[in-house]
Amino acid sequence: DGGITQSPKYLFRKEGQNVTLSCEQNLNxxxxxWYRQDPGQGLRLIxxxxxxxxxxxxxxxxxxxxxxxxxxxxPLTVTSAQKNPTAFYLCASSIAREETQYFGPGTxxxxx
Amino acid sequence: xxxxxxxxxxxxxxxxxSSSLNCSYTVSGxxxxxWYRQDPGKGPEFLxxxxxxxxEKEKERLKATLTKKESFLHITAPKPEDSATYLCAVQxxxxxxxxxxxxxxxxxxIIQP
Numbered sequence: 001d002g003g004i005t006q007s008p009k010y011l012f013r014k015e016g017q018n019v020t021l022s023c024e025q026n027l028n029x030x031x032x033x034w035y036r037q038d039p040g041q042g043l044r045l046i047x048x049x050x051x052x053x054x055x056x057x058x059x060x061x062x063x064x065x066x067x068x069x070x071x072x073x074x075p076l077t078v079t080s081a082q083k084n085p086t087a088f089y090l091c092a093s094s095i096a097r098e099e100t101q102y103f104g105p106g107t108x109x110x111x112x
Numbered sequence: 113x114x115x116x117x118x119x120x121x122x123x124x125x126x127x128x129x130s131s132s133l134n135c136s137y138t139v140s141g142x143x144x145x146x147w148y149r150q151d152p153g154k155g156p157e158f159l160x161x162x163x164x165x166x167x168e169k170e171k172e173r174l175k176a177t178l179t180k181k182e183s184f185l186h187i188t189a190p191k192p193e194d195s196a197t198y199l200c201a202v203q204x205x206x207x208x209x210x211x212x213x214x215x216x217x218x219x220x221x222i223i224q225p
Contacts, residue, residue: 006155033212042116042215043156043199058212090155098143098203101213103155 003027004104006091011109013078013085021076021107023091031097032074036060037088037106049074050097078109086111115139118200118216125223128189133219135200136182145183146213147176148199156199159185190223197221 004025013019023032031050035043045058049068063082068074074093078085088108092101119134137145144163148156160169162178169176173194175186185198197220201213 004155035212035215040217042217043201043213044215045212048212100146100158100161102158103148106153106155108153 004091004093004102006089006104006107008107009105011107012112013109014112016080018077018079019109021078021089021091021109023074023076023104025072025074025091025093025104027093027095027102028071029093029095029102030071031094031099031101032068033092033094033101034058034064034066034074034076035090035092037090043090046076085109116200116202116214116216118198118219120219121217122220123222125187125190125221127191127223127225130186130188130190132187133185133198133221134182135185135216137200137202138181139202139204139214141205143203143205145178146201146203147183147185148201150197150199150218152197159198187221190221192223192225195221195223 007022033048034046037043044060046064047066049055052071055066055068065077088106090106091104094101115138117136144161146161147159150156160176165180167178173188177184197218199218201215
């Protein structure tokens with residue numbers, strides 16, 4: 001089955017710790033995205049990538065980092081500089097930058 | 113500032129009671145407007161893309177329409193399984209192409225049997 005997978009489903013972060021969220025797609029999509037969802041707010045764009053080895057900051061990139069070494073993978077690292085990391089993180093992909101985005105199941109990050 | 117506003121925030125209907133959800137937007141250079149459905153604890157599920165004013169799309173009990181300033185998601189004779197949060201998002205043109213989506217806060221829909 002083609003789709004987008006995110007792991008883990010739940011992730012716990014200790015203060016001062018960096019954590020990495022995984023996003024993998026087997027849809028052969030060129031573009032990939034990371035969004036953050038908080039209660040009572042719309043999804044907000046963190047980073048996006050149009051092609052391998054290239055990515056751009058979204059609206060709330062501070063405290064986050066990404067890499068795009070393979071077409072099918074777009075991991076997100078939440079660094080210790082992100083002071084309010086508790087949220088639901090969603091990865092999406094699209095055939096190309098202009099096309100419909102499809103979402104993965106999400107990772108819920110909690111702070112211990 | 114580009115903005116997407118959805119109303120109402122929450123809506124409770126009886127099974128079979130038709131209604132509409134609204135998404136108004138103030139953006140420059142709209143490329144497309146998207147509707148998603150999101151169940152609790154899950155990722156958004158794609159429903160429709162609308163590109164130009166006057167366009168309409170249908171899927172089962174759902175119909176999406178678009179004007180120059182807003183979009184409506186009409187739900188006809190809803191069933192309890194239609195209960196979910198419905199998200200509206202817009203994509204704008206920028207230098208070199210389109211970017212990520214700008215989302216509204218969603219409408220939480222509950223259909224009571």
